[in-house]
Amino acid sequence: MQNRPGRSLRVTINDVSTAAGVSAATVSRVLNGTAKVDSSLVDRVHDAVRDLGYRPNAAAQGLARGEWGTIGVLVPDLANPYFPEVLKAVSAVTRAHGRRMMVMESDEDPAVEHDLVEDLMRCCDGVLLCSPRMPRAELAELVSRKHPMVLFNRVVPGFAVPSISVDFHSGMTQVCGHLAQLGHRRAAYLSGPSASWANAERIRAFEAARAFGLEVTVVDCGATSRAGYDVVAGVLESGVTAILTYNDLVAFGALSKLREQGVEVPKEVSVIGFDDISLDRVAHSNLTTVSVPRDELGRRAGEILERLLVNGYDEDPLYLPMTLHVRDTSGPPRS
Amino acid sequence: MQNRPGRSLRVTINDVSTAAGVSAATVSRVLNGTAKVDSSLVDRVHDAVRDLGYRPNAAAQGLARGEWGTIGVLVPDLANPYFPEVLKAVSAVTRAHGRRMMVMESDEDPAVEHDLVEDLMRCCDGVLLCSPRMPRAELAELVSRKHPMVLFNRVVPGFAVPSISVDFHSGMTQVCGHLAQLGHRRAAYLSGPSASWANAERIRAFEAARAFGLEVTVVDCGATSRAGYDVVAGVLESGVTAILTYNDLVAFGALSKLREQGVEVPKEVSVIGFDDISLDRVAHSNLTTVSVPRDELGRRAGEILERLLVNGYDEDPLYLPMTLHVRDTSGPPRS
DNA sequence: CTGTTAGCGCATTCAA
């Protein structure tokens, strides 16, 4: 039978100090190494701590120190395969600096993002914010609170907030270059959320592509496997020889539909993903795609936030490069 | 330029009370609805809160209330595709009950698990523990603290701790039944971590299988795609007609190797996964497997923990059923 | 080196 810890039976620093025959301050000093303490007292404190099973109350420490020892992360969708690795890296960095990690999810709902960030701000030393669709004005309001914060996967020009992102533009440029060199002239892009900065960055790459003879048509689609599945058939009719996607999920959906329709890939049409979601951990995917260094992204983000916390350091936006992986779904256009 | 919130410029309940011309107690009452307050005062408080941008300090609330408003979750590997959906569900339930979610990862290292749980206990009202390999003695020690805790994916007989898990035994029995009905007589099981309860449950199903004429040989393997890739070749030589795996990742690795070797699936050998990791979110996988209701698992776990916190309620271990999904990698044995 | 004192910011007694 478990009880919730009745306040009375919770062991505090005073219980320890009494048991050890020292003051509470000494117990604190021993446990935190804040000051030199006579070794005999140190031993008595440690004994008492062990006997009583004492653990400092984190809330009390936070209050007294003015620091929570916690950072917060807000992501739009915990189940999106993009984030686990990022969180893993953030968690590792965070832990290495002696802090804990609070995680919240907005469930892709911009309406709640603001509240969640506010909530994080009142219980975390710093916030890592991945909020692709939050309106600029709301972001500005949050930034104005001067609470340590790092923007993740989104760069907002004119905001004095450290941010880390991926060079999506360059990534898509590599994709286009690959296709152009294979001889493709017309391609379609299954577009992601139109309000998303990350999507806009991808699209921006098509201007340069045009200069090199590759015309890319943007088609509204979405960010899910299902969306790719539904949209791809109509796109094919337009006579393109290659299909680019907002992310790998969309590409998987599209491939699935193409397979059903008996369309051969890459013989009849090339399909190129984005993000490289399924690479290492799940299957040896054969999708040509361009990869995000998700673990590095998480690690660097955690480090920037830590520096911000310790030094109050403000840094320039950081862009991580993407890498093209040519696999089995891209090839020369049908002639 | 961001500063870390200088203590002096942090707005407290006293700032609000001064601005509104009321006592701090009244501010507290208005914000928490703890008692009736004259409506004119209510308005003044709300105005002051808005003007000053006041947000209650979570640590101070926690201290005063004796509750942190936070639950903690410990998982062995954040990047394991098994957990995102679980965390998503836990997060939703937790939030619905007005609590936050702290997440920690043991990185599959039993040595640190104990410390992490201790850390969670001193900053969380309750703990959700997924720790497949922690020795029974250590678990017992943690349970003895009487801190609200729910065991996840592990049932420990004789412990008075609420636990929720999946009926792995039944799941593997379904797999064996499927194979037996197809006519298979000899199969190999690529075993997961030997210390894991979840693995033992799967193996337990092979006794019944034998009674139905299916002989399953257990082969040490591991829990990763790589392990499946490395081990499967040697297994094939033993002449089995079907390969069962600890999880889908292992199965994917095995399939990858088989494909390389030109072994046809399921014509020459059937391959059956476990967990159904890649189903909906990523690709339309064609692996025959048996699925875990991961979101329900997370939801139910969160609810049990919440009940424990509110009622101090102790419940019997809960087992969720698995579902067999017959797809393209299983078929009749070669003759 | 150690104990005593005084907050940290809030919720909750107790009086009024």
Next chain:
DNA sequence: TTGAATGCGCTAACAG
């Protein structure tokens, strides 16, 4: 209904 006083558990500043 409201305000003043007290304490949650801990750390830091101050004496000794």
